Amino acid sequence: MGGTQPSFPIVTLKKEHLVVVTGGNTGIGYETAKWIAMMGARVIIACRSEERARAAIENMQIEFKEEKTKTTAGLCTYDTLSVEFMALDLASMKSVQTFINDFTAKESHLNLLICNAGIAICGQAYTEDDFESMFQVNYLGHFLIVTKLLPMMLKSGSDCRVVMVTSDSHEVAKFDLENAQGRQHTKESFPRHEYYGNTKLYQIMQMFSLNRKLRNTDVSVISVHPGLVDTEVTRGFSDFLFWNMYFKVYKWLGLSKTPFEGATTVINAAVNPKYHRSRDCYFVDLKETEPSNDAKNEDYQEAVWEYTLGCLKDYLQEKDLTFLNHL
Numbered sequence: 001m002g003g004t005q006p007s008f009p010i011v012t013l014k015k016e017h018l019v020v021v022t023g024g025n026t027g028i029g030y031e032t033a034k035w036i037a038m039m040g041a042r043v044i045i046a047c048r049s050e051e052r053a054r055a056a057i058e059n060m061q062i063e064f065k066e067e068k069t070k071t072t073a074g075l076c077t078y079d080t081l082s083v084e085f086m087a088l089d090l091a092s093m094k095s096v097q098t099f100i101n102d103f104t105a106k107e108s109h110l111n112l113l114i115c116n117a118g119i120a121i122c123g124q125a126y127t128e129d130d131f132e133s134m135f136q137v138n139y140l141g142h143f144l145i146v147t148k149l150l151p152m153m154l155k156s157g158s159d160c161r162v163v164m165v166t167s168d169s170h171e172v173a174k175f176d177l178e179n180a181q182g183r184q185h186t187k188e189s190f191p192r193h194e195y196y197g198n199t200k201l202y203q204i205m206q207m208f209s210l211n212r213k214l215r216n217t218d219v220s221v222i223s224v225h226p227g228l229v230d231t232e233v234t235r236g237f238s239d240f241l242f243w244n245m246y247f248k249v250y251k252w253l254g255l256s257k258t259p260f261e262g263a264t265t266v267i268n269a270a271v272n273p274k275y276h277r278s279r280d281c282y283f284v285d286l287k288e289t290e291p292s293n294d295a296k297n298e299d300y301q302e303a304v305w306e307y308t309l310g311c312l313k314d315y316l317q318e319k320d321l322t323f324l325n326h327l
């Protein structure tokens with residue numbers, strides 16, 4: 001960064017401005033959590049590895065001190081960042097439920113929720129809850145968190161936002177809810193990119209469905225594609241020669257973004273005052289862009305919504321459904 005101003009506004013956020021970033025221990029989530037904390041907010045990184053999360057927080061503190069020695073204007077004046085860890089393994093609905101219970105027991109408000117954690121282009125695998133792993137980690141677990149934390153967000157003052165870190169891979173998705181779990185495939189025939197794309201498509205659809213319900217409130221939902229970013233996301237497809245090479249060549253040609261560059265689109269959507277109450281925006285490289293036609297199809301959005309409620313029937317109580325129906 002070298003002290004130049006980043007491409008998002010550095011706004012002043014109050015210490016009480018509470019932010020949750022899922023998967024904030026590395027990659028895009030790490031940079032997002034760090035920069036939002038550097039603007040003054042209190043940030044909780046919800047991560048599956050306490051060790052990795054604590055190491056990340058230590059690193060953020062070091063980088064914050066370094067950033068203060070540069071000429072970056074607008075950073076908070078605190079000595080240390082307010083960043084905390086909470087346990088969350090999205091591949092386990094039990095862990096997701098525990099996270100929700102712990103969060104709602106200790107906090108009374110939430111201003112910003114960034115659904116960032118994700119895995120990409122993974123082989124066919126199923127979670128302990130018997131859902132396709134990318135479907136649960138990228139989409140279903142986040143859906144439950146958003147649903148359960150929304151009542152709190154609605155009472156958290158003005159300009160609360162949910163940011164979905166999705167992907168342009170939603171364009172390769174194949175809308176086919178009957179086969180949403182990919183069980184018709186063998187390990188060899190499982191189309192990994194398509195199923196990753198499906199999860200990102202569902203996130204964008206959730207944005208549209210939620211925004212319809214939240215129309216008259218001060219909570220809005222925004223989606224972003226961060227670009228092709230050089231992060232640990234490649235772990236998911238280290239055994240997949242094509243995608244592995246694709247990312248390597250991109251990096252070698254200097255075309256991939258750094259995690260900070262990838263995070264700029266997320267941070268901009270999360271804090272730029274310009275997007276207060278902005279709804280149904282899908283940002284690519286900071287620019288508002290049209291998502292795919294499938295993503296915008298209202299019948300498909302409603303079908304995904306109903307399908308998802310079915311998947312979560314053991315986790316959503318009558319009061320949650322009543323809340324969603326009366327939004």
Ligand SMILES: NC(=O)c1ccc[n+]([C@@H]2O[C@H](COP(=O)([O-])OP(=O)(O)OC[C@H]3O[C@@H](n4cnc5c(N)ncnc54)[C@H](OP(=O)(O)O)[C@@H]3O)[C@@H](O)[C@H]2O)c1
Binds near residue numbers: 029048091167168
């Ligand atoms: N990188 C790209 O080119 C790109 C492009 C488009 C969209 N995206 C999206 O950007 C988001 C961030 O990805 P990234 O590139 O920063 O990847 P990354 O470096 O691999 O970071 C992913 C984060 O998600 C966490 N995570 C994975 N599985 C989890 C689980 N079961 N429970 C809780 N957290 C879990 C990881 O935790 P651990 O460290 O413990 O694994 C990590 O913190 C993802 O949603 C991804 O789909 C990335």
